[in-house]
């Protein structure tokens with residue numbers, strides 16, 4: 508089974524140190540973990556560091572992967588769309604990254620299946636430049652999934668989606684993680700999504716790991732006050748799920 512551990516991981520941009528000492532013992536295949544924290548805390552930087560897109564101190568340790576660091580896929584927050592390509596071409600290009608250019612029928616069938624699963628099959632031959640923000644976000648997700656990652660790092664993957672699609676995408680991803688034994692890390696600003704879909708949560712604040720553990724133990728009134736500077740309650744809804752209710756900024 509694939510596993511990921513971080514040992515004192517840090518990162519800097521030039522001389523500006525923006526992340527330090529992030530240590531995590533084994534995250535296992537099939538797990539879905541939320542990365543939360545205020546703006547500019549270092550969440551995306553942590554993803555880039557795990558994906559090997561930037562270097563820094565500490566170790567990112569992978570085990571049980573079939574393709575080593577190539578098994579990691581990072582879905583960035585803003586998906587600069589190449590307007591020249593169609594949706595279908597962009598997903599095919601992603602599938603072909605690092606492999607030859609011969610396209611087999613089963614690869615095309617797989618693209619069709621992913622576009623269908625995300626309900627964007629009708630967009631296949633539209634140009635990326637003609638899409639709405641939410642449609643582009645779904646295409647980015649298709650580009651990530653076609654690479655069959657063993658470790659999927661998703662940076663606010665539902666920020667441009669309507670409520671129906673947010674829930675659809677998060678359910679789909681959590682089911683996929685369990686089915687395929689994939690490790691999923693999701694940076695989220697919506698803490699109710701973390702409570703609903705992620706068994707574990709890591710809090711990043713001012714470039715450090717401020718807390719980690721089972722989501723209901725991490726998302727507490729005290730953490731929301733200390734880290735997010737808000738007055739908030741975590742209450743159990745009528746269906747028995749914990750929910751964050753925000754009363755105001757401190």
Ligand SMILES: Nc1ncnc2c1ncn2[C@@H]1O[C@H](COP(=O)(O)OP(=O)(O)OP(=O)(O)O)[C@@H](O)[C@H]1O
Nearest residue numbers: 520523525544545546547548549550551552553584
């Ligand atoms: N390419 C870069 N060059 C220089 N500084 C950067 C670069 N990318 C990010 N930073 C800085 O690093 C810090 C952490 O940024 P990062 O994008 O990791 O935060 P984040 O937690 O993902 O924020 P948000 O929730 O706003 O997306 C910020 O101060 C940011 O300005």
